[in-house]
Amino acid sequence: MKKILIITPHYPPSNLAAVHRSRLFAQHLPLFGWKPVLLTVHEDYYEEELDWNLHKLLPSDQQIEKTAAYKVTKPRIVGDIGLRAFFQLRKRALELVQKEKIDFVYIPIPSFYVSLIGPYLHRKTGVKYGIDYIDPWVHVFPGSDQLFSRHWFSTKLAKWLEPKAVKNAALITGVAEGYYQGVIERNPHLKQRCVFGAMPYGGEAADHAGLKQLNLKPYLFEANNKLQFVYAGAMLPKAYAPLEEIFKTVSANKELFADVEFHFIGTGKTPNDPQGYNIKPIAERYGLWQSVVFEYPKRIPYLDVLIHLEAADAVFILGSTEPHYTPSKTYQGVLSKKPILAVLHSASTAVDVLRKSGAGLVLAFNGEEGLDQVPTGFVSLFNQFRAFQQNFNANAIDQTAFELYSAKSVTAVLARLLDAVHGN
Known part of the structure; x- marks a missing residue:
C-alpha cells in the first residue's frame, strides 16, 4: 500500500470545521490503496474546546503522530497553530518521510503557513507534495487597501509566501475550482508540472x-x-x-x-x-x-x-x-x-x-x-x-x-489524482 502523510495541525478532538476534510479523507483512503499517516499538533495546544465524541469516530488503527507547539502568550500575539507548531511539525514530518518511506505529502490549508513544509521536504528528500485549498490563501479582505493595517499585511504576506509554497507542488486541489483558480493565474508555470482537481466536502452517513x-x-x-x-x-x-x-x-x-x-x-x-x-x-x-x-x-x-x-x-x-x-x-x-x-x-x-x-x-x-x-x-x-x-x-x-458528494466518492477522486501524480 502506498503511504500518504497528511499534515493537519488541527485534528479530532479539535472541533474546527476543517478537520472533517482530513478526517474523512483519511478514513476512506485505504479503500483506494493509500495508507494515511496523520501528523498533527497535540490537543493540549489547541485554543478551541475539545470534542472527544468526534474523536470516537476515528478508526482505531489510524496512525496519528502528534507534536508539541509554542503556547499562546498573554497578550495573544500569535494564535495561528501552524505558526506556533511550524518547526515542530517540519522536524517530525522529515523524520516520518524518511522512516515511513512516505510516497506523497498532502497539506490542507489553512493553516496557510504549514504549506511551506511541502517544498522543504521536497528539497530534502525529493518526496512529492500537494496542497489542498480549503480556503483561498491570497484573498482581498475588507480593509486590505488600508496601508499598514492587519489585513494589508496579511494580503502582502500571502502574495509573497504562496509562490514559494506552490513552486514545486505536484498536486493542487480545493473544495471547488474557484478556490485555486487564482493560484494558477498567479503561477502559470504550474500548468505544465502540476495536477489539479476539485473535491467538495463529503457527507458521511x-x-x-x-x-x-x-x-x-x-x-x-x-x-x-x-x-x-x-x-x-x-x-x-x-x-x-x-x-x-x-x-x-x-x-x-x-x-x-x-x-x-x-x-x-x-x-x-x-x-x-x-x-x-x-x-x-x-x-x-x-x-x-x-x-x-x-x-x-x-x-x-x-x-x-x-x-x-x-x-x-x-x-x-x-x-x-x-x-x-x-x-x-x-x-x-x-x-x-x-x-x-x-x-x-x-x-x-x-x-x-x-x-x-x-x-x-x-x-x-x-x-x-x-x-x-x-x-x-x-x-x-x-x-x-x-x-x-x-x-x-x-x-x-x-x-x-x-x-x-459522499465522503467515499469524494475520496475516490483524491485517490485518482494521487495515483496520477505518483505514476508520473
Whole structure:
C-alpha cells in the first residue's frame, strides 16, 4: 500500500470545521490503496474546546503522530497553530518521510503557513507534495487597501509566501475550482508540472448512524408547535445581503411566519465566543429577535450539530451573492432526513441537485444584481414549502443525485489524482 502523510495541525478532538476534510479523507483512503499517516499538533495546544465524541469516530488503527507547539502568550500575539507548531511539525514530518518511506505529502490549508513544509521536504528528500485549498490563501479582505493595517499585511504576506509554497507542488486541489483558480493565474508555470482537481466536502452517513450509540440530546432549543428550521455553520461573508432581504420579507409578512422559528447555530464572529452575535443585530433591526429568529453564536461539537438537525422540522440553507456553494453542504440536511429550504445563487451546483433529488425547495437568485428577486420569491417559496414539508418522505429522495458528494466518492477522486501524480 502506498503511504500518504497528511499534515493537519488541527485534528479530532479539535472541533474546527476543517478537520472533517482530513478526517474523512483519511478514513476512506485505504479503500483506494493509500495508507494515511496523520501528523498533527497535540490537543493540549489547541485554543478551541475539545470534542472527544468526534474523536470516537476515528478508526482505531489510524496512525496519528502528534507534536508539541509554542503556547499562546498573554497578550495573544500569535494564535495561528501552524505558526506556533511550524518547526515542530517540519522536524517530525522529515523524520516520518524518511522512516515511513512516505510516497506523497498532502497539506490542507489553512493553516496557510504549514504549506511551506511541502517544498522543504521536497528539497530534502525529493518526496512529492500537494496542497489542498480549503480556503483561498491570497484573498482581498475588507480593509486590505488600508496601508499598514492587519489585513494589508496579511494580503502582502500571502502574495509573497504562496509562490514559494506552490513552486514545486505536484498536486493542487480545493473544495471547488474557484478556490485555486487564482493560484494558477498567479503561477502559470504550474500548468505544465502540476495536477489539479476539485473535491467538495463529503457527507458521511456513518456519522449520523453513530449518534444513536452516543445517546446525545438537543439542548439549544426544545420542540414546540412551531415549524423549526436550523441553519448550522459559519456565515459566508457575502451571505448577509440575501439574509437581510429574507428578514425584511419575514418582517413584512409576520402572519405568514407567526408559527415559524429559524435557529442559527455556530454563526458567531469567533468559534468560542457565546456573545459574538452576527445574526442577532439584523434580526433586531426587523423586530424578529427571539420571536422568529434565534442565534447561538458559539460553535458546538459536530455531533451536537447533527443532533439539532435531526431535532428540527427542516433545514435552512443560505448561499451568498457568489456562486461558491456546493451540494456537499446540503448533504448533511439530506442525511438528517429533513426537508431543505434553500436560498442560493442561481449558478450554484446545489440548485439542480436539490431540485432533481426532491430533497428540498430552492429560491435561486442572480447574485448581487438579483437580490430584488428575493422578497417576492421567498414568500412564494415558503407557501410552497409548507405543503412540501407536510408531505415530505425522506425515503423518496433520489440519493443518486448525492452519490458524488459522499465522503467515499469524494475520496475516490483524491485517490485518482494521487495515483496520477505518483505514476508520473
